[in-house]
């Protein structure tokens with residue numbers, strides 16, 4: 001049995017063309033963490049059943065499953081898989097968290113499940129609870145973010161987004177993409193500008209795939225073209241996800257996010273960061289303390305194919321994330337609501353009521 005889903009309804013229960021789209025699922029017999037291999041999209045829909053922790057760890061490291069919330073769900077089910085295959089829950093959580101250090105959700109979710117004891121049945125119940133809560137949180141973020149854009153910008157809005165923050169990254173309707181989808185469902189999305197998001201093209205390959213499946217008006221652009229769109233006043237709001245938000249409101253997200261925040265400030269366009277409360281890490285004081293992964297040239301070639309765009313002798317510089325300082329963030333949208341002009345106090349106040357839920 002796989003993670004139960006109503007036939008004809010998306011993961012979050014709403015019927016849509018993405019019914020078959022998912023990032024992570026649990027399979028009971030034989031026990032496995034089922035993934036849609038995102039490195040093969042959009043050309044090939046290929047499902048992998050990870051029946052041991054090494055296979056799941058490789059899939060996380062190789063971005064077959066990616067996106068902070070989806071990594072959290074994969075980590076949660078991964079602890080269950082570990083408990084059924086000779087690992088202690090704590091060891092399984094540590095092994096999985098080490099695969100992708102920037103996104104705090106992976107380690108947070110795995111450790112949360114591991115703390116529930118050693119009984120695989122209890123661990124699975126907790127992991128399923130986290131998976132379902134994720135989908136509910138996405139709907140809430142979509143609503144809070146769409147309403148905020150309605151307040152800050154003219155609608156129907158032309159929204160620009162970066163990387164992939166939809167179902168494939170989140171297991172629910174998404175974070176930033178979930179805001180665009182909610183606007184679309186409200187009839188208030190004029191256009192979605194999709195940064196292709198080099199070097200691994202999560203925007204061109206994944207966000208466009210999801211937008212097309214939902215029949216959302218969208219266009220893919222080179223990352224370098226975003227400035228021209230803002231310069232010509234073709235963007236009403238920028239919405240992005242996050243992999244880790246520091247205690248002071250600094251935001252780590254896909255490489256290319258920081259330049260968008262600078263452009264948004266230059267052109268007076270709202271810059272919204274959309275992420276579940278679990279992405280906020282009180283233990284990380286500021287952006288400088290966030291570990292930033294690097295993508296090796298062979299990792300880029302593996303995802304994009306063996307086309308070498310550069311001479312063999314050239315090195316590559318591929319930080320996978322950058323950090324946007326809090327002062328460039330108009331607001332952070334979570335499932336709990338909106339943190340306007342985020343700073344240490346505002347983030348702490350937002351977290352206070354939910355600290356228990358996050359611990």
Ligand SMILES: CSC[C@H]1O[C@H](OP(=O)(O)O)[C@H](O)[C@@H]1O
Nearest residue numbers: 066067068163165169241253254
């Ligand atoms: C909704 S969080 C998605 C977040 O994760 C992406 O990174 P990656 O594709 O390397 O996992 C990107 O930073 C997105 O904003």
